[in-house]
Amino acid sequence: MTGNLRDLSTIRLALEESKPDEIYNLAAQSDVGISFEAPDETMEINYYGLGRIVNEAMRINPGVRIYQASTSEMFGRTKPPQNEESPFQPVSPYAEAKLRAHNDFVVGYRNKYGLFICSGILFNHESPRRGKHFVTKKITHSLSKIKHGLQDVLTLGNLDAKRDWGYAGDYVEAMWLMLQQDKPDDYVIATGESHSVREFVDAAAKALKMTIKWKGKGLKEVGVDDKGKVIVAVSANYYRPNEVHYLCGDASKARREFGWKPKLSFDELVKLMVETDEKEVRFSKAYKEFI
Numbered sequence: 001m002t003g004n005l006r007d008l009s010t011i012r013l014a015l016e017e018s019k020p021d022e023i024y025n026l027a028a029q030s031d032v033g034i035s036f037e038a039p040d041e042t043m044e045i046n047y048y049g050l051g052r053i054v055n056e057a058m059r060i061n062p063g064v065r066i067y068q069a070s071t072s073e074m075f076g077r078t079k080p081p082q083n084e085e086s087p088f089q090p091v092s093p094y095a096e097a098k099l100r101a102h103n104d105f106v107v108g109y110r111n112k113y114g115l116f117i118c119s120g121i122l123f124n125h126e127s128p129r130r131g132k133h134f135v136t137k138k139i140t141h142s143l144s145k146i147k148h149g150l151q152d153v154l155t156l157g158n159l160d161a162k163r164d165w166g167y168a169g170d171y172v173e174a175m176w177l178m179l180q181q182d183k184p185d186d187y188v189i190a191t192g193e194s195h196s197v198r199e200f201v202d203a204a205a206k207a208l209k210m211t212i213k214w215k216g217k218g219l220k221e222v223g224v225d226d227k228g229k230v231i232v233a234v235s236a237n238y239y240r241p242n243e244v245h246y247l248c249g250d251a252s253k254a255r256r257e258f259g260w261k262p263k264l265s266f267d268e269l270v271k272l273m274v275e276t277d278e279k280e281v282r283f284s285k286a287y288k289e290f291i
């Protein structure tokens, strides 16, 4: 069935046909970088899209339970560690739209209509399924290709940005747990450990048994391999007009209330992503040589 958050009729049809007890709204214009170029579209999907879902869902089943994928990006300028009590200070159109959806349709509808709706304020969660425009997958995929001679250079933006990266599989379990509680509430889901983009590159290189040495500063910074060849470069094209510099979450409420904690460590996550990408790269290399 085709679903489109911009189109009420597709949502209505999907909900009437499936008559859900639980809804997980993970659909979004989820690219922070693109949200600066397409703020209207981002608002249309991430804010009004949730409005369409909650209004239709309440009409079809007033007892429905809804999970809304909110985001650590809503904290924006707020210093870590960020938890449910921390102020929201969004710095991108993506985060603005998610925050409005959180305020109006999660907190607002819970208070006004008694709707069972929860915001999962999830910090970055990654897996081999991550899209290549996200920095983690871009790094693991590109370094795998560089190792096997299919790419020369990996070009990145801000290497100093710090993120609290967890494994998506662990975070999906937390989403489900939120909807099994007696009362709806909002929860931060995070590992409590933060790494810079540069550190992610180092961890991916280590998992691939590659050596990277860093030289230079700012836009001139490069990562070179053991033969001195530049394999990582920096370009202003990947810098954002406005940046969230440092995210590190405190998920103690989720731990206290329903015993959630992440199972995969940072190094295990990087290894999982690298292994999947290296396998794919090996396969496509063998295929190219074959034809």
Ligand code: GDP
Residues within 6 Å of the ligand: 032, 033, 073, 124, 133, 134, 135, 136, 138, 155, 156, 157, 158, 159, 161, 162, 163, 197, 238, 239, 240, 243, 244
């Ligand atoms: P986000 O935290 O949801 O925006 O997830 P991303 O994976 O898109 O970005 C994480 C961080 O990596 C941000 O601070 C970006 O500025 C930084 N970054 C550095 N280089 C890149 C790049 O080439 N692509 C992306 N997507 N992010 C980059």
